[in-house]
Amino acid sequence: MRTSSNLESHVTSLIQLVPAAALLVLMACAGLGSAAYAAEPGSGLQVTVLVYSGRPNPTFAIEDEAGVLDLHEALSAAEPYADFQRETVVPSILGYHGLRLETRSDAEGLPKVILIYDGAIELRNGEKRFLADPGRRLERKLIEQAIERDLLDETTLRAIRQELGGKPDNVP
Amino acid sequence: MSRRHWGMAGAVAFLVVAVGACCSLPSYTPAFWNDGGQVQWNNNCYNYANNKRTDTFAQPGTAAGSPWTALTCPAVDVAAVADGIERLPASGACPKKECRIALVVWPGGDYHWYRLDTSGRWSHKPGGTQATDRDNSGNLITNPETADRGPYTDFCGYYCSCSSSTEGQGHENIQ
Numbered sequence: 001m002r003t004s005s006n007l008e009s010h011v012t013s014l015i016q017l018v019p020a021a022a023l024l025v026l027m028a029c030a031g032l033g034s035a036a037y038a039a040e041p042g043s044g045l046q047v048t049v050l051v052y053s054g055r056p057n058p059t060f061a062i063e064d065e066a067g068v069l070d071l072h073e074a075l076s077a078a079e080p081y082a083d084f085q086r087e088t089v090v091p092s093i094l095g096y097h098g099l100r101l102e103t104r105s106d107a108e109g110l111p112k113v114i115l116i117y118d119g120a121i122e123l124r125n126g127e128k129r130f131l132a133d134p135g136r137r138l139e140r141k142l143i144e145q146a147i148e149r150d151l152l153d154e155t156t157l158r159a160i161r162q163e164l165g166g167k168p169d170n171v172p
Numbered sequence: 173m174s175r176r177h178w179g180m181a182g183a184v185a186f187l188v189v190a191v192g193a194c195c196s197l198p199s200y201t202p203a204f205w206n207d208g209g210q211v212q213w214n215n216n217c218y219n220y221a222n223n224k225r226t227d228t229f230a231q232p233g234t235a236a237g238s239p240w241t242a243l244t245c246p247a248v249d250v251a252a253v254a255d256g257i258e259r260l261p262a263s264g265a266c267p268k269k270e271c272r273i274a275l276v277v278w279p280g281g282d283y284h285w286y287r288l289d290t291s292g293r294w295s296h297k298p299g300g301t302q303a304t305d306r307d308n309s310g311n312l313i314t315n316p317e318t319a320d321r322g323p324y325t326d327f328c329g330y331y332c333s334c335s336s337s338t339e340g341q342g343h344e345n346i347q
Binding site: 048050051052053054055056057088090091092093094095097100124153155156159 | 208213216217218229231232243248278279280281282283284285296297298299300301302303304306308321322323324
């Protein structure tokens with residue numbers, strides 16, 4: 001009886017461990033599929049909206065795995081900008097002049113610095129590479145994220161909208 | 173060492189300090205600021221106009237303990253003057269061979285500064301972007317009052333800044 005009771009107790013304990021084990025397996029699988037984009041403390045990207053000259057520019061962080069993956073997918077799908085003529089995509093002008101993304105660690109598998117403006121993307125990781133951003137899709141998407149975070153006051157938003165040639169998609 | 177020698181040494185030391193702090197006009201040397209990294213992205217128009225690298229995106233009034241409180245000409249003017257920047261006298265000449273700089277404001281949005289180089293032309297550094305001697309239309313800046321300044325529609329006035337012929341080594345106290 002005692003042996004039978006011990007066996008029963010072990011089986012009950014094992015059954016209780018099944019959900020936890022399943023969760024561990026799922027987490028491991030998720031990690032395997034996107035090991036390069038694991039959201040570790042201090043990882044992710046800092047996005048700076050380049051709009052001011054004197055005062056500090058608005059910034060926000062993309063720290064969640066989905067956000068980093070979205071960006072990685074957008075960059076992976078972007079075509080090279082073969083005949084880009086200028087030294088950098090960010091012009092030295094007053095008013096809105098693009099976005100600067102800086103990766104906080106090397107874990108994301110992304111370039112250290114990414115500059116985006118007016119249909120062009122500049123990747124800086126030792127050397128420069130230029131990609132196309134047709135319809136300023138990625139640029140608009142990141143501006144929308146800044147708006148969702150309530151980072152842009154009305155005066156600033158008006159200037160950005162004017163420069164983007166209309167209201168950014170899905171902007172209220 | 174005799175008292176006379178000490179006196180001479182003191183005078184020499186004073187001269188060295190005085191000469192070191194002499195204001196001089198800057199040349200247009202964008203390469204110093206346009207490194208695409210630490211210097212470029214951490215120094216703004218206020219740093220550039222005063223020709224002083226701080227790597228802090230310097231703000232008018234911060235060094236004096238009274239940073240700007242509004243994005244208007246009067247508010248930024250008061251903050252910059254607190255830092256020791258002098259308003260251009262009515263004579264139109266900076267009294268101590270300082271560099272002439274100019275303040276403009278995007279009402280409620282931001283402020284911006286230009287500086288006059290030894291070339292006789294004006295140059296500026298819009299935020300973390302590269303320093304340039306061209307305006308928003310791509311024209312060389314001969315007059316900041318008439319240059320294409322985008323949304324910075326208010327021209328506030330001219331000031332005198334103790335600059336340096338060595339890039340990034342201006343003598344004003346800004347932070």
